[in-house]
Amino acid sequence: xxxxxxxxxxDDRRGLGTMAWIMAVMLFLTVLTGAIGLATAGGTRALDRQxxxxxxxxxVEPVAATRSLAAxxxxxxxxQSHDVARAAAVDRARLAALLEPWLGGEAADADLPMPALxxxxxxxxxxxxxxxxxxxxxxxxxxxxxxxxxxxxxRRFLLLVTWLAxxxxxxxxxxxxxxxxxxxxxxxxTHRPTIEVLHMLGSTDVQVARLFQRRIALDTLGGGAxxxxxxxxxxxxxxxxLAGLDSGLLDRVTLAPGDWAVLVLLPLAFAAxxxxxxxxxxxxxxxxTL
Amino acid sequence: xxxxxxxxxxxxxxxTGAEVLSDISFTLGTGAFYFLxxxxxxxxxxxxxxxxxAQRPSRGMIRLFGEDAVTLPxxxxxxxxxxxxxxxxxxxxxxHLSAFDNIALPLRVAGVPEAEIAEPxxxxxxxxxxxERTHARPPTLSGGEQQRVAIARAxxxxxxxxxxxxPTGNVDPDMAERLLHLFESLNRLGxxxxxxxxxxxxxxxxxxxxMMRLDKGRLLDPTGSLRHPAGxxx
Numbered sequence: 001x002x003x004x005x006x007x008x009x010x011d012d013r014r015g016l017g018t019m020a021w022i023m024a025v026m027l028f029l030t031v032l033t034g035a036i037g038l039a040t041a042g043g044t045r046a047l048d049r050q051x052x053x054x055x056x057x058x059x060v061e062p063v064a065a066t067r068s069l070a071a072x073x074x075x076x077x078x079x080q081s082h083d084v085a086r087a088a089a090v091d092r093a094r095l096a097a098l099l100e101p102w103l104g105g106e107a108a109d110a111d112l113p114m115p116a117l118x119x120x121x122x123x124x125x126x127x128x129x130x131x132x133x134x135x136x137x138x139x140x141x142x143x144x145x146x147x148x149x150x151x152x153x154x155r156r157f158l159l160l161v162t163w164l165a166x167x168x169x170x171x172x173x174x175x176x177x178x179x180x181x182x183x184x185x186x187x188x189x190t191h192r193p194t195i196e197v198l199h200m201l202g203s204t205d206v207q208v209a210r211l212f213q214r215r216i217a218l219d220t221l222g223g224g225a226x227x228x229x230x231x232x233x234x235x236x237x238x239x240x241x242l243a244g245l246d247s248g249l250l251d252r253v254t255l256a257p258g259d260w261a262v263l264v265l266l267p268l269a270f271a272a273x274x275x276x277x278x279x280x281x282x283x284x285x286x287x288x289t290l
Numbered sequence: 291x292x293x294x295x296x297x298x299x300x301x302x303x304x305x306t307g308a309e310v311l312s313d314i315s316f317t318l319g320t321g322a323f324y325f326l327x328x329x330x331x332x333x334x335x336x337x338x339x340x341x342x343x344a345q346r347p348s349r350g351m352i353r354l355f356g357e358d359a360v361t362l363p364x365x366x367x368x369x370x371x372x373x374x375x376x377x378x379x380x381x382x383x384x385x386h387l388s389a390f391d392n393i394a395l396p397l398r399v400a401g402v403p404e405a406e407i408a409e410p411x412x413x414x415x416x417x418x419x420x421x422e423r424t425h426a427r428p429p430t431l432s433g434g435e436q437q438r439v440a441i442a443r444a445x446x447x448x449x450x451x452x453x454x455x456x457p458t459g460n461v462d463p464d465m466a467e468r469l470l471h472l473f474e475s476l477n478r479l480g481x482x483x484x485x486x487x488x489x490x491x492x493x494x495x496x497x498x499x500x501m502m503r504l505d506k507g508r509l510l511d512p513t514g515s516l517r518h519p520a521g522x523x524x
Contacts, residue, residue: 009384009395197382200344201396201443202372204365290346290367 009198010191010211019183019216023223024230026179027270030172031231031263035255037165038262043253044158050252051147051155053085053122057135058143060115070139071116077138078118083126090117158253176220176270177277184212184281199289209282213275220274224267232263293317293353294451294482295341300350302336310336311507314350318451318484323477325493326486328504334486335379335455337504341484342376342453343367355450372400375444375481377454381436383428389415389439390424396447414442418472434465441469445476452476454485458492470495 057074061067071089078087095114106112122128132144148155188195195208239254255263295318302311311333318324328334339345340352343359352359354370362370375396383392394411398404415421418438428436437457444452454473458466470485470492477483487493493501503510 009387193382194384197384198395198399199368200342200371200376200382201399202368202447203399204368207399287364290344290364 008211009194010187010215019179019219020223020226022179023176023220023270023274024227026172026176027224027227027267028231029227030169030176030270031228031266032234033165033168033172034263034266035231035235035259037162037169038259039253039255040158040161040165042256042259044155044162046252047151047155047158048148051151053124053126053128054147055120055122055128055131056145056147057118057120058115058145059118059139060141060143062113064113067116070142071118074135074138074142075118077134078120078131081126081131081134083123083130083134084120085123085126086119086121088119090119173270173273177273180216180220180274180277181281183216184278185285187212187215188282188285195286205283205286208286209279212282213278216278217271217275220271221267224270228264228267232260235263292320294320294355296351296353297340298351300340300347300352302333302340302345303348309348309507311340311347314509316502316509318482320450320482321477321480322482323474323496323499324482324484325496325499325501326484326504327488327490327493327501329488332504333507334504336507338376338453338455338484338486341451342374343371372396372447373450375447375449375452377437377440377444377452377457379455379457379459381428381440383436383439383443385428388425388427389420389431389435392428392439393442393446395443400447410446414446418442419468434461437461437465437469438472441472445472445481448479449481451482451484454483456487457485458487458489463491466492467495 057078059067059070059074061070075087075089078084092114095117096112099114103112120131122131128144128146135142135144198208235255242253295316297314297316300311300314301309303309314337326334326337336345340347341354343354343362347360350360354362355373357370359370384395387395390411393414394407397407397410412421412424415424418441420435420438420442423431423435426435428439431439441454441457444454452473457473458469461469466489473483473485474496485492493499501511
């Protein structure tokens with residue numbers, strides 16, 4: 001008895017490889033792009049979590065005693081407010097450390113005039129506007145900065161990269177479908193004599209389409225697995241390099257376990273896409289014959 | 291004898307060319323044996339293509355198995371084709387499949403379970419004398435062997451009609467006679483056989499067969515009653 005492979009009416013060995021390699025490249029690019037999109041989406045979410053409901057109150061007052069008094073009164077008022085979950089003064093040593101990269105050793109000078117800063121975490125139902133009004137009623141010259149506001153350009157950039165990556169993944173899917181359509185048409189042409197015989201023996205279009213679907217889905221899966229593995233290895237190396245930068249902002253641009261699962265599922269999704277694209281292409285082409 | 295095929299004023303043209311078949315009218319009786327003769331280019335292959343539903347006519351009416359084959363929806367064609375066995379002039383075996391798998395193809399197309407395929411295919415290989423060539427692929431078979439595989443493939447599904455286009459054109463006289471015996475024995479089992487040939491020696495071997503003659507796309511004896519002089523028809 002012959003094996004299942006040996007009794008398939010279409011010769012699977014003809015043209016084997018080309019389609020698989022194209023799919024390897026497509027999936028490599030798709031998984032890499034998908035990883036960038038998922039990582040930036042994760043970064044955006046981490047940024048949102050970190051910045052949501054955080055304010056900084058800044059008291060700019062040249063006279064140190066007046067500044068300290070205002071800061072103390074504000075701290076007390078904020079701690080009593082229902083809108084505030086936590087309020088803490090930023091100590092002068094930490095401010096000096098923040099300024100050190102620009103001012104060098106002079107940042108630690110006790111006579112250097114520095115604003116008093118209070119970090120505020122809003123309560124879950126806290127309103128930033130009410131807190132700002134409270135601050136102005138006690139220290140009219142104080143400024144209230146919402147963290148989310150000054151990180152908004154970064155957030156917008158991360159979102160832009162995420163959407164761009166999503167768009168590119170969509171384009172890759174379309175390109176894959178187009179490649180499959182062309183491959184199916186070329187396959188129909190290559191196997192035309194056999195397909196004519198199959199039709200004359202009573203094969204239905206669906207039976208013929210199944211032969212192409214199987215072959216194209218296998219090529220997509222095989223090539224896709226190779227491309228996905230290469231892309232995941234690249235993502236791992238890039239992730240290690242990114243972690244080595246020790247950047248507070250880029251540290252958040254990482255992949256969660258769920259993101260890795262999505263990336264691993266991409267070749268399966270593309271194989272399913274190729275399967276249906278092949279079916280549509282073959283059935284449409286056969287419907288124009290007798 | 292009931293009619294299994296009926297052609298009425300059938301015409302066929304390819305694209306915008308002249309008609310290759312004109313005003314073809316005839317009937318085929320169930321279980322009868324027919325020879326279709328005519329010189330090369332007379333239209334024999336075109337007529338057979340209409341018979342095995344590889345072409346639709348440009349005009350006229352064709353009834354097959356009691357149904358209108360001209361307006362038959364495309365999705366019903368496979369069911370009709372499974373009732374017709376075809377031996378192509380150029381065999382049209384699938385080159386990468388073994389003799390066994392070529393013969394098994396109609397059964398697999400019809401969805402016969404794999405466990406039920408080996409026995410009938412083995413019987414068919416024995417019937418055409420190719421038991422020793424079960425695993426041989428068509429390129430390694432002689433012309434006669436390929437022809438026998440093609441015949442076995444055409445008849446394994448027990449078709450109601452067998453259509454053979456010049457089935458003995460590529461084989462020596464001994465083999466031609468053997469193949470004709472295969473057709474005859476199938477015909478005795480009730481299959482309507484239509485063999486296109488211009489070999490009158492071959493035709494004379496089956497005196498009871500009906501003969502239809504084509505000339506320049508027209509059927510000269512639409513009743514199919516012409517017989518070879520050696521036969522009882524004249």
